[in-house]
Amino acid sequence: MRLLFIYIFLSLISLSGIGQNKVDSLNQLISTSEKKDQANIYLELATEYYYKDTKQLEVFSHKADSLAEKYGVDSSRIKALNYLSYGSIQSGNVKDAISYNKQALDLSIEKGLEKQITSSKFYKGYYFYATGQPDSSLVYLNQAYNEAKYQNDSLMQLGCLNTIAANQLNKANYSQALENFTKAYKIADDLKLIEKKKNLDLNIGTTLLYNEEPEKAINYFKKVISNSDPKDATLAYSAALNNMGTSLTKLNRDKEAIKYLDKALIAFKQINNKLQIAQVYTNLGQCHYRLNNYLKASKHLLRAIELNRESQSMNQLIVNLMLLAELHLSQKNYTEAKACLDEAKLLTDKYNINYNESDLYRDYSSYYQTTKQYKKALEYKQKELSLRDSIFKADRQQQIYTLQTKFETQIKENENEALRKDIALNNLEIERQNQIRNFLIVLALLVSILVFVLLNRARTKRKAHLIIEKQKEELEKLNKTKDKFFSIIAHDLKSPFSALLGFSELLATSYDNLEDTERKSFINDLHTASQSTYSLVENLLTWSRIQQGNITISKTKNDIFNLIENGILANQSTAKLKNITILNKLNCHTPVWVDKFSIETVIGNLVSNAIKFTQEEGNIDISMKEEDDQLIIYISDTGVGMTSEQIQDLFRIDNNISTTGTNNETGTGLGLILCKEFIEQNNGEIWVESEVGKGSLFSFSVPIYK
Numbered sequence: 001m002r003l004l005f006i007y008i009f010l011s012l013i014s015l016s017g018i019g020q021n022k023v024d025s026l027n028q029l030i031s032t033s034e035k036k037d038q039a040n041i042y043l044e045l046a047t048e049y050y051y052k053d054t055k056q057l058e059v060f061s062h063k064a065d066s067l068a069e070k071y072g073v074d075s076s077r078i079k080a081l082n083y084l085s086y087g088s089i090q091s092g093n094v095k096d097a098i099s100y101n102k103q104a105l106d107l108s109i110e111k112g113l114e115k116q117i118t119s120s121k122f123y124k125g126y127y128f129y130a131t132g133q134p135d136s137s138l139v140y141l142n143q144a145y146n147e148a149k150y151q152n153d154s155l156m157q158l159g160c161l162n163t164i165a166a167n168q169l170n171k172a173n174y175s176q177a178l179e180n181f182t183k184a185y186k187i188a189d190d191l192k193l194i195e196k197k198k199n200l201d202l203n204i205g206t207t208l209l210y211n212e213e214p215e216k217a218i219n220y221f222k223k224v225i226s227n228s229d230p231k232d233a234t235l236a237y238s239a240a241l242n243n244m245g246t247s248l249t250k251l252n253r254d255k256e257a258i259k260y261l262d263k264a265l266i267a268f269k270q271i272n273n274k275l276q277i278a279q280v281y282t283n284l285g286q287c288h289y290r291l292n293n294y295l296k297a298s299k300h301l302l303r304a305i306e307l308n309r310e311s312q313s314m315n316q317l318i319v320n321l322m323l324l325a326e327l328h329l330s331q332k333n334y335t336e337a338k339a340c341l342d343e344a345k346l347l348t349d350k351y352n353i354n355y356n357e358s359d360l361y362r363d364y365s366s367y368y369q370t371t372k373q374y375k376k377a378l379e380y381k382q383k384e385l386s387l388r389d390s391i392f393k394a395d396r397q398q399q400i401y402t403l404q405t406k407f408e409t410q411i412k413e414n415e416n417e418a419l420r421k422d423i424a425l426n427n428l429e430i431e432r433q434n435q436i437r438n439f440l441i442v443l444a445l446l447v448s449i450l451v452f453v454l455l456n457r458a459r460t461k462r463k464a465h466l467i468i469e470k471q472k473e474e475l476e477k478l479n480k481t482k483d484k485f486f487s488i489i490a491h492d493l494k495s496p497f498s499a500l501l502g503f504s505e506l507l508a509t510s511y512d513n514l515e516d517t518e519r520k521s522f523i524n525d526l527h528t529a530s531q532s533t534y535s536l537v538e539n540l541l542t543w544s545r546i547q548q549g550n551i552t553i554s555k556t557k558n559d560i561f562n563l564i565e566n567g568i569l570a571n572q573s574t575a576k577l578k579n580i581t582i583l584n585k586l587n588c589h590t591p592v593w594v595d596k597f598s599i600e601t602v603i604g605n606l607v608s609n610a611i612k613f614t615q616e617e618g619n620i621d622i623s624m625k626e627e628d629d630q631l632i633i634y635i636s637d638t639g640v641g642m643t644s645e646q647i648q649d650l651f652r653i654d655n656n657i658s659t660t661g662t663n664n665e666t667g668t669g670l671g672l673i674l675c676k677e678f679i680e681q682n683n684g685e686i687w688v689e690s691e692v693g694k695g696s697l698f699s700f701s702v703p704i705y706k
Helices: 020-032 035-048 054-071 074-090 094-111 114-130 134-150 154-170 174-191 196-210 214-226 235-250 254-270 274-290 294-311 314-330 334-351 357-370 374-387 390-437 439-513 516-547 560-569 572-577 596-612 644-649 671-681
Strands: 556-559 581-584 591-594 619-627 630-637 686-691 695-703
Touching: 020 035, 035 054, 035 074, 054 074, 074 094, 074 114, 074 274, 094 114, 114 134, 114 154, 134 154, 154 174, 174 196, 196 214, 196 235, 214 235, 235 254, 235 274, 254 274, 274 294, 274 314, 294 314, 314 334, 314 357, 334 357, 357 374, 357 439, 374 439, 390 439, 439 516, 439 572, 516 572, 556 560, 556 596, 560 581, 560 591, 560 596, 560 619, 560 630, 572 581, 572 596, 591 596, 591 695, 596 619, 596 630, 596 671, 596 695, 644 686, 671 686, 671 695
Parallel strands: 581 619
Antiparallel strands: 556 591, 619 630, 630 695, 686 695
């Protein structure tokens, strides 16, 4: 995911934009006010320029601080110091920022001013957010939010929630981020903020852009741009231009993107915001790199890195280092590329910034391929693919859709509520007039109509309720079947597709650098993986037809040895990637009375599960034992094993869980449930024995053919 430190707009704290008339009035008021009162007037002026002009914000905040200190107006001085902290961050003076905030926090604690303590904690949390330190930021923001709730300070709660959500996006905690954005928008709607709609459009667009949906995001950014005055730049307008450029870049429309980014650069310079100027240089560097303008790309990226280091904006610095590494790789500057990647990895680990980690693994894989270190290249490619899990993306996308629906529904509900109130008032007036005109007749008529309507509505409601309940039961059943099917597809196909992607990418990017024997080996592995994957698809489609009642289990005479071999073959490529040995110890071809496809699926799932939880260079053994008229198959591994609590939940659909494998492999947790269903349909049983650190033994029985 390459979003170049997507800009999360936090301007919902402000009730309105700059009004020139108000600025003029405040300037006139200064000349007629006493010195002691001028501190608060200068603070009002600073507030007007908060999102408009960083230099003006700092100028008026300095004046307010000086007067408030001189006349002992502590609350005003604390607010001025926090404003100076915010302005210093935006202008890239991070050392001054933390100094101003420390003065504000110390003074508010010394004077025992609770609201000012909360405000100072918020600005300290914002400082850590802006400099790419999300864990430290969340500590102070959560404290400020809880204190603001106790103080019933809705505006402070709003600011905290927005910045908390922005931190969680940087940490890749998408579900928590979306939950906090939703809370923030509810507060903004209750407060009826003037700029709410514009900010709402920008936040929705940014969230969609973060979710890799640039075409939808563009519509929201266009709204913000069209509703803004280019001659009167604001933070929202500037951010919309920048995010518009980022969206167009994702759609491979880099020449168009540069036009918007050039405008964004002018707008951010107009409001003196160095923090966001660095981001625009980053985006311009990427566009020129994609257009093969390497000299311009290098110039913009180096300028961005310089500003990042000055402002200590670690999340943006990580992105720029990765882009510069790609540029060095394209120019065959391998030493410089590796140095950039290593610094980016160091910063990622140090500050726990995770949202670009998959891109970092991709760049490492590209570096090792280019330098012919193929084993490491494949290792990092596997890490990248593991992070880009399709189930996670689908879940995150559904969360985004849910959030967007909540936003739009909230606005509609407000409009409908007002309309309902108007209708209710009109109905009351009509009823009153009718009663005055002919009270007895109207009353009798109303009673008759009311009885008829109520009875009719009661009957209709009962019928509708029965229909809805029936449809609900059917839909729930269908949804459970559908969800289960797609989850199983993801569970069974992820491993072979990871192998296919790894082998095919190495062949595509390093074909000319490989020996003939290596090429043949990779091609054979690719062919084997493709065959097994196709077989898996056939089995899954057959299972889906069984669930829908289109076919039934068809038992025939089958050779258990061949069934075991087919199940192993479906997972051979995945085992090879972890250097795991699978040994079929069956020494006879015992015939069994089972459904071929379902039993092959069971064996394949159990072998895949064993591979997932077995460390590299481990062993998986498959053996059997005849017992009366049943054949018992044993699949043992040397993996991590399980606790008794984990074993109890393995085959339960109500406690369905998924555990990460030894190489961070992910799954749905439904594979073993599928095995249990198939074994029972074949008149057998399945069970497991395991001990933590000593591996697991899965066993199942099937009828012997007689």
